[in-house]
Amino acid sequence: MKITATRAGALALALLGLAGCAGQASRQLPVPEESRVHDSRSFRMPEAGLAFPALASSSIETDRWSGVLGGAGYRIEVPKNWNGMLVMYTHGYVGTGQDLRVTNPEVRRHLVENGYAWAASSYSKNYYDVRAGVEDTNALALAFTKIAAEKGRTLAEPKKIYIMGRSMGGHIAAAAVEQETLRTAINKVRYSGAVPVCGVLGDTxxxxxxxxxxxxxxxxxxxxxxxxxxxxxxxxxxxxxxxxxxxxxxxxxxxxxxxxxxxxxxxxxxxxxxxxxxxxxxxxxxxxxxxxxxxxINGILNRNNxxxxxxxxxxxxxxxxxxxxxxxxxxVFRIKGTPDANRQRSDGLRWIPAVNGQFDVPVVTLHTLGDMYVPFRMEQLYNERARANGSDKWLVQRAIRAPSHCDFSVAEQVAAFQAMADWEQRGVKPSGDDVMTQSVVADPNYGCTYTINTPGPDDLPALATVRPTLPACTKK
Structure with a gap:
């Protein structure tokens, strides 16, 4: 079974409102080493926005549940013909407002039509709080069967748990499979594979x-x-x-x-x-x-990083x-950071969790080539770190010919997810792009292989407007 909770993690779940079983561990959570501006902020989850409808134009029957767990909103969808596998979806940065929100995965249709359950957390805090994103996503994964039972459906523990996220959620997805996270997180989940898309793979x-x-x-x-x-x-x-x-x-x-x-x-x-x-x-x-x-980083840290x-x-x-x-x-003027502004901690994850490139499960990434906000350079940094740690055998990266941040077609994301799942389940490593060789990346046809411009039923109208205006591929 791929999902575990440490004794400290078990108490964390109890304190988050997940307790109720006799014999639950009673150890105290780690004492915070210090406080920061971010710790004083309060957030709210408007429960009226949690319920979500069935997929349009789909014959697949699912159970759909929503609620609040540990201050974070959640949504869960489980097909009636569940295949026993769960996908945790991690959303991107939503700003500095007080209201939290949950986002459905873009690949939702593919997941439920292929028997996967999925779950998504709002996280208990906004801002660039990747630490909360990892902990709250893991807490939801650990609570999956308990929530199902409370909602009237008895489910076995998932036999596989995957994680997929975009932008800041890509940072969360990549950090979730790191060895450092497995050692230091309060809520511990051993994911079987990850798909970070347009992710902050160079962390800070x-x-x-x-x-x-x-x-x-x-x-x-x-x-x-x-x-x-x-x-x-x-x-x-x-x-x-x-x-x-x-x-x-x-x-x-x-x-x-x-x-x-x-x-x-x-x-x-x-x-x-x-x-x-x-x-x-x-x-x-x-x-x-x-x-x-x-x-x-807006008070996530106490000192300049x-x-x-x-x-x-x-x-x-x-x-x-x-x-x-x-x-x-x-x-040119140089900025020098404060040493250890984002150091490892004794009270859980770093305040901005590290993506060290130390992982041992299949990871497939996607990144658009024109992204100025979370740039393609993030993929190169991730590749460098993975190679330095011998993890590159577990990494496949794909470049997409699109100009903005996370403006993928749904089909591109589905292909990445399915490539990871097939790799993890059948042992056949998928193909990807060379992100490191300058002459390869500079080629006018770079990114053509995995770019899918044909709109599907769940794509935004902008896809059909923007993609035809881009330089065409002369070979694929």
């Missing part, structure tokens, strides 16, 4: 990328940073944009061209669909709205450092 390196973009923009605009954090960044922003774009974000000035080149390398190097992604206003706005931060001292900027396609690049790397 994502925020270093934001900081590197900001300081590069200030430098090229002739308004270099001199202190950290940048005071009143929003007041400076209009002048920066004017210096770097003649028409934001479509047309850059000569100095903006240099910034764009630097950002191309920060996000994964020369590749198809980068230009299209760079020109998406909503993504640039999201990035720029986050510039000027203090490095605590941003560090750009190890970043090597490049401004052209030659990996050798030119004289101009050497001068830029010497002169």
């Amino acid at each position: 390196e994502l925020f270093n990328y934001f900081a590197a973009y900001q300081t590069a923009a200030q430098h090229f605009a002739g308004m270099p940073a001199t202190t950290f954090p940048t005071p009143d960044f929003e007041k400076l922003r209009p002048a920066l944009v004017s210096a770097l774009w003649t028409s934001y974000p479509a047309t850059t000035t000569p100095q903006g061209d240099k910034l764009k080149a630097a950002v191309m390398h920060l996000t994964g190097g020369p590749r198809p669909i980068f230009e299209e992604g760079f020109r998406i206003k909503v993504l640039q706005d999201i990035l720029w709205n986050g510039f000027g931060a203090d490095g605590t 941003l560090d750009t001292t190890r970043i090597v900027y490049q401004l052209d396609s030659d990996p050798a450092i030119s004289a101009e690049e050497a001068a830029f790397n010497r002169d």
Whole structure:
């Protein structure tokens, strides 16, 4: 059986309202080492938004349950012909509001029509709280059969549990199968496989990328940073944009061209669909709205974790450092993080759980090539870490030719999930893309193999609008 709870985990479940069985463990939860701003925040789960209807145009009969567990909302769906396997779905970042929300998986139709049960948590906290995401998702997995019994259906423990998530949820899904998580989580679940899509697979390196973009923009605009954090960044922003774009974000000035080149390398190097992604206003706005931060990730940490001292900027396609690049790397303002701002802890997971690349179950990832928000570089960092730890034999990565953040077709996600499931259940490793070789990634046809542009019944209308405007593949 793939699901276990430690004695400490058992008490955690009891304190979360899962107790009720005689003989439940009575040990105390770990004492928090310190408090932080985030710990004082309160959130609410509007129960009116938890119920969800049956799938449209589906003949599959399912039981659908919703409720609140440990302050987090949940949804569960189990087909009448359940195959004994459970998929935990982890949603992405939903902001800093007080209201929590649960999201159904995009691959829901595929799951229930193939006999899989799925469950999704709202998590008990918003903000970039991956720690809560892992713990609350695991707590829901551990409570699955108990909830089913309370709802009137007796189920055996799942024989397999998988995890799939997008964006911040991709971070959660990747962290959930890490050896460090298995050692330090309060609620322990041994997943059989994972599918992180558009995931933050470099964990805190994502925020270093934001900081590197900001300081590069200030430098090229002739308004270099001199202190950290940048005071009143929003007041400076209009002048920066004017210096770097003649028409934001479509047309850059000569100095903006240099910034764009630097950002191309920060996000994964020369590749198809980068230009299209760079020109998406909503993504640039999201990035720029986050510039000027203090490095605590909105109070998730107590100290600055941003560090750009190890970043090597490049401004052209030659990996050798030119004289101009050497001068830029010497002169650009560097942010130095506080040591151990996101250290390992004795009271559970790190505040931002690590993705070290130490895992021993099948993992299949997806990433869009044009994503400026959670860039393709995350895949390269994950690959580097997995290879350094000998976990690359368990990793398959696929590139998708789309310009925005997480704008996959449902079919692309279904193919990734099914590739992982077939690998785990039948032992045949699926194919994937080389994300590391610069000449391969830069090829005009890169990403063609696993891109599926044909819309399905569950795709958003934008898929049929955007995909035909992108550079076509000349081979597949």
